[in-house]
Amino acid sequence: MQFRDQWKHDTTMGVVKHVYLVVVGCGQRETYENYKLMVEAMVNSRGVEKTLWHGTTRKCSVGEPGVTELCRTQNCGVCGIVRTSFSLAYYKKNTGWGRFGRGLYTSEVSSKAASYSKSLKNSPLTAMFLATVVIGRTQTLHRNSPNRIRPKHGYNSVHGQPGGAGKLNYEEYVVYTDDAIVPSYLVMYE
Numbered sequence: 001m002q003f004r005d006q007w008k009h010d011t012t013m014g015v016v017k018h019v020y021l022v023v024v025g026c027g028q029r030e031t032y033e034n035y036k037l038m039v040e041a042m043v044n045s046r047g048v049e050k051t052l053w054h055g056t057t058r059k060c061s062v063g064e065p066g067v068t069e070l071c072r073t074q075n076c077g078v079c080g081i082v083r084t085s086f087s088l089a090y091y092k093k094n095t096g097w098g099r100f101g102r103g104l105y106t107s108e109v110s111s112k113a114a115s116y117s118k119s120l121k122n123s124p125l126t127a128m129f130l131a132t133v134v135i136g137r138t139q140t141l142h143r144n145s146p147n148r149i150r151p152k153h154g155y156n157s158v159h160g161q162p163g164g165a166g167k168l169n170y171e172e173y174v175v176y177t178d179d180a181i182v183p184s185y186l187v188m189y190e
């Protein structure tokens, strides 16, 4: 499974306990599909999409057994993303900065996303999203680029890769528009 195979960190591997399908509003789905068609046409390929991990903060007990009601707590990343999908409006709220600028960050590496997943202290469970992301043509970067607001002209996303002179340990993808990403599954692991 994508969770286990992509756990690359030296920490104890999480064990998936519950998986919830996230159903986004049809308006959001349509916006995403339209964006995907546009990128497919631009890069002349159907392979523009990836399923990637995203970790965020969970301030309530949503995702615990039997709890599917979303909270209204400010900065509960999990409920915010389930309710209104991903939004650049929350950029830096969880992390404080962005290595590749003002974007929405995901990774193939589940353990990297896990390092951004923060949960209630009294819960054994931690939440992480599997998101569907239009990466299109990716601009590869090794060095930090925190003032960036878009990829280079002609590209649709940034793929941060370890190596070179950079300080990145694990790869990550960054998209710079809300339209390029929707949550697919909420994964609860222990």
Ligand SMILES: [Zn+2]
Residues within 6 Å of the ligand: 058, 059, 060, 061, 062, 070, 071, 072, 073, 076, 078, 079, 080
């Ligand atoms: Zn919540």
